[in-house]
Structure formats: C-alpha cells, structure tokens
Amino acid sequence: MAAVKVAILGFGTVGQGIYHIINEKREQFKETLGVDIEIAKILVRDVTKPRSNASQDLITDNFEEILAIPDLQVVFEAIVGEEPAFKYSARAIENGCNVITANKVMFSKHGLVLQEKAKQYGVQVGYEATTAGGVPVIKTMQNILRVNDVHHIQGILNGTSNYILTQMRSEGLAFDDVLKDAQNLGYAEADPYNDISGQDAFRKLMILSALAFGKQPRWEDVDVIGITEITSEQVEEASAKGLRYRHVADVQLGEDGELVAKVGPELVGPEHPLYSIEGVNNAVALDTNYIGTLTLIGPGAGMFPTASVMVEDYADMLAKQTAPVTI
Ligand SMILES: NC(=O)c1ccc[n+]([C@@H]2O[C@H](COP(=O)([O-])OP(=O)(O)OC[C@H]3O[C@@H](n4cnc5c(N)ncnc54)[C@H](OP(=O)(O)O)[C@@H]3O)[C@@H](O)[C@H]2O)c1
Incomplete structure (x- = not known):
C-alpha cells in the first residue's frame, strides 16, 4: 500500500472539510484509490487560534515547513486572496508537488500561468472547487x-x-x-x-x-x-x-x-x-x-460540497497517474 503525504493550506470552512473527508474516508481510499493518505501538515495564519478538530502538531504558520515534508504529493490550497496563495502554489509546483485549489481570486488571475508551470514540472493542478463549488463544471x-x-x-x-x-x-x-x-x-x-x-x-x-x-x-x-x-x-x-x-x-x-x-x-x-x-x-x-x-x-459553495470536489480532483490525479499507457 502506497502511503502518500498531503498538506492543507488554510483551515477554515474548506480546509476543515478536506481534513474531515480525508480522515473519514481514509480506509475506503485504501481500497478504492490504493493509497493511504496522510495529512502531514496544515498551514494557517494564526497558530494561536484553538483548533479542536486537528492535532496541534499538524498546525504551522511557516510555509517552508510544508515544502520540507519529504515526498509531499499534494497541496490542497484553501486560503483566501491572491497572495500568498499564488506564491505558495507556484513554489509547491516547482517542488514537484500537485496543487488543488479552491481559491477563485488567485486562480482567475494566475490559473493559466500555474497550469503552464505544472506542465513544465510534470505535475497537475486541480481547480474544480474554484467555480460553482460542488457542481462538476x-x-x-x-x-x-x-x-x-x-x-x-x-x-x-x-x-x-x-x-x-x-x-x-x-x-x-x-x-x-x-x-x-x-x-x-x-x-x-x-x-x-x-x-x-x-x-x-x-x-x-x-x-x-x-x-x-x-x-x-x-x-x-x-x-x-x-x-x-x-x-x-x-x-x-x-x-x-x-x-x-x-x-x-x-x-x-x-x-x-x-x-x-x-x-x-x-x-x-x-x-x-x-x-x-x-x-x-x-x-x-x-x-x-x-x-x-x-x-x-x-x-x-459550502464546506462539504467544496471540499469533496477537491478530494475528487485528487482521486482523478491518482487515476491519471495509474492509467495504462496505450501505444
Ligand atoms: N467557503 C466556501 O464555501 C468556498 C467555496 C468555494 C471556494 N472557496 C474558496 O476557498 C478558500 C477558503 O475559503 P474558506 O471559506 O475556507 O475561508 P475561511 O473560512 O476564511 O478560512 C481561511 C483559512 O485560510 C487561512 N489563511 C488565510 N490567509 C492565510 C495566509 N496568508 N497564510 C496561511 N493561512 C492563511 C486562515 O487561517 P486562520 O485560521 O489562522 O485565520 C483560515 O484557516 C477561499 O479562497 C474561498 O474563495 C470557499
């Protein structure tokens, strides 16, 4: 069973939804996706805020700690506004990491650049959650x-x-x-x-x-x-x-x-x-x-519609990685 490490940027409505779904479905994902997903870190702005639903060890306000996670496969980006979301997403891609974002303010402006960069670095960008929340448009x-x-x-x-x-x-x-x-x-x-x-x-x-x-x-x-x-x-x-x-x-x-x-x-x-x-x-x-x-x-919109399409983006990425190559 492949163990994969993911990080969540932002632990508000959407970030908490991702955390909940990944933990709730962890056993199912082992069977359906063939991976054991571990949430390795969560980035927030204010580390002093009480967070009852996640271990304090996971919480950081330092993005360098996210990039330093060995074999980090995916960054779920659920923070607010254009920056530092764009900078973080670009750096994650440059680090060989897939990025899945819900951030329409950032992605409407920088989406094409991020997708070009992802091609260059051989990773993928998921952005289903940016537009019409849970609707798979x-x-x-x-x-x-x-x-x-x-x-x-x-x-x-x-x-x-x-x-x-x-x-x-x-x-x-x-x-x-x-x-x-x-x-x-x-x-x-x-x-x-x-x-x-x-x-x-x-x-x-x-x-x-x-x-x-x-x-x-x-x-x-x-x-x-x-x-x-x-x-x-x-x-x-x-x-x-x-x-x-x-x-x-x-x-x-x-x-x-x-x-x-x-x-x-x-x-x-x-x-x-x-x-x-x-x-x-x-x-x-x-x-x-x-x-x-x-x-x-x-x-x-909403916690679970938005977060679930982000996790679906991740499942799609896994499916693409394991799809048989036809000649
Ligand atoms: N809510 C929805 O239904 C929905 C639907 C579709 C898309 N979206 C998009 O998803 C993103 C997140 O929305 P949300 O509703 O979850 O927002 P939210 O509840 O306000 O949460 C934002 C989170 O981002 C963190 N954050 C903000 N600035 C940061 C920074 N500079 N560095 C590190 N962490 C930072 C905050 O940290 P603290 O906890 O420390 O303040 C908080 O945990 C937004 O881009 C939004 O447009 C939301």
Whole structure:
C-alpha cells in the first residue's frame, strides 16, 4: 500500500472539510484509490487560534515547513486572496508537488500561468472547487472540450445573489431584508460586497473562459453589475409578465474570434436555461456545437460540497497517474 503525504493550506470552512473527508474516508481510499493518505501538515495564519478538530502538531504558520515534508504529493490550497496563495502554489509546483485549489481570486488571475508551470514540472493542478463549488463544471467541460467546441457560457455563479433574487420574488421582500436574512442563515458573508457586486461571479466566469477558450477577455472590458439596484417593485412587475431576474455571468466567442463577456442582472423567461434555478444553487449553461445546450445545476459553495470536489480532483490525479499507457 502506497502511503502518500498531503498538506492543507488554510483551515477554515474548506480546509476543515478536506481534513474531515480525508480522515473519514481514509480506509475506503485504501481500497478504492490504493493509497493511504496522510495529512502531514496544515498551514494557517494564526497558530494561536484553538483548533479542536486537528492535532496541534499538524498546525504551522511557516510555509517552508510544508515544502520540507519529504515526498509531499499534494497541496490542497484553501486560503483566501491572491497572495500568498499564488506564491505558495507556484513554489509547491516547482517542488514537484500537485496543487488543488479552491481559491477563485488567485486562480482567475494566475490559473493559466500555474497550469503552464505544472506542465513544465510534470505535475497537475486541480481547480474544480474554484467555480460553482460542488457542481462538476470544470471536469465536465474538460471532458466535452475533447470533442465539442463551447461557444457560449452563461452561469449563475453566485449562490448569495441567486438566493436574494429568489426570495425577493417568492416572498415579496426588499433587497436589504433578504440580505440580512441571508447573513443570518450563513448564505452571505458579514461583508457581502464580493457576492452582491458581481465581483465573485466575474472571477469564476474568467476561470471558465480560460478553460473553454484558452483565454480571457480584457478584464477592464467586462461590464460587471451587481444586484443591489434591483427593487422589489421591479421584481414584482417582471413576475407579473412571467419573467424572472437572474444574475447572469456570460461569455461568448464572437465571429471575429474576440471574447465578449458581461456580468449582471437579466430578465429571463421560461425558455431560458437559467430561469428555473432557485435559491443558493449555481448553474452553468454551455452552448456546444455537437451536444447543444448542456446545463449543470447544484450547490455552489459550502464546506462539504467544496471540499469533496477537491478530494475528487485528487482521486482523478491518482487515476491519471495509474492509467495504462496505450501505444
Ligand atoms: N467557503 C466556501 O464555501 C468556498 C467555496 C468555494 C471556494 N472557496 C474558496 O476557498 C478558500 C477558503 O475559503 P474558506 O471559506 O475556507 O475561508 P475561511 O473560512 O476564511 O478560512 C481561511 C483559512 O485560510 C487561512 N489563511 C488565510 N490567509 C492565510 C495566509 N496568508 N497564510 C496561511 N493561512 C492563511 C486562515 O487561517 P486562520 O485560521 O489562522 O485565520 C483560515 O484557516 C477561499 O479562497 C474561498 O474563495 C470557499
């Protein structure tokens, strides 16, 4: 039985989810994946915080200790923001280590560079968790892109915005009231700016764009509008006409080969693939040349949806490493 060492960067919602799943499934993974996974270290910012669910020996605030782990195979990156996440991910790759990230802020900007670097160093990068949480959109796209062209992507990529728009319509509530309610239920952060301004959806759209088209539009050319200006009167008026507000992140390849992208509220009717997506769910509709339109729907965030797709990324990496070579 091969023993493999992994490290987790960040021990918040997502990091703790990874820790829990790997430990809970450790025996099963011995059978299904043929490896005994050992969590060798966990990187945090503040080592003095009490951490009831992990041994203090595992916790460090020094990234050099992570790199010094002998035969480290995978780094699960679940910290917040562009830096030091990018620097740590790049250094892990340079050390011959696979990286699996949930960090959309970092990956939307540096994903293509990290993937190029991973090729150079013969390792892999997993990023399913960066976009639409538990919805397997990256894996599905990687698969269908082998044969199909994707020419248009439309997504509901932020569950908080979708929850607010859904509640405004179904309960007849005002934006501020639903936002407070979402914060109480844990669907919205204490600082909801990234969610309701459209910035979070924008970052995820850029990750999908890089995957589908191998490039992103110039960020400054993308109109990003949030949901804060939508009034309950507008929602009611739309409802009376059989329409719904959806916060849509949209990128398509024009005939001239240029990408056109926008993020903002749209009024959609029942024929639209995103019309029926309610509550905190995310969805991604892909227009492809052979399949037609494919829509994926599911939970866009949360400890276990997010952490489990990261562990799935790892299982995929193992499967690729052991896949028989055909000539
Ligand atoms: N939460 C979700 O449902 C979700 C879904 C998809 C993607 N994501 C992404 O996953 C990442 C983690 O999210 P989260 O919700 O788990 O965040 P979180 O609960 O705020 O936890 C962040 C963790 O990162 C650690 N950290 C922050 N800065 C660090 C630094 N400079 N060096 C070392 N450790 C650092 C923190 O350490 P301390 O504990 O010491 O403060 C904390 O343990 C983010 O990039 C987020 O966008 C989250």
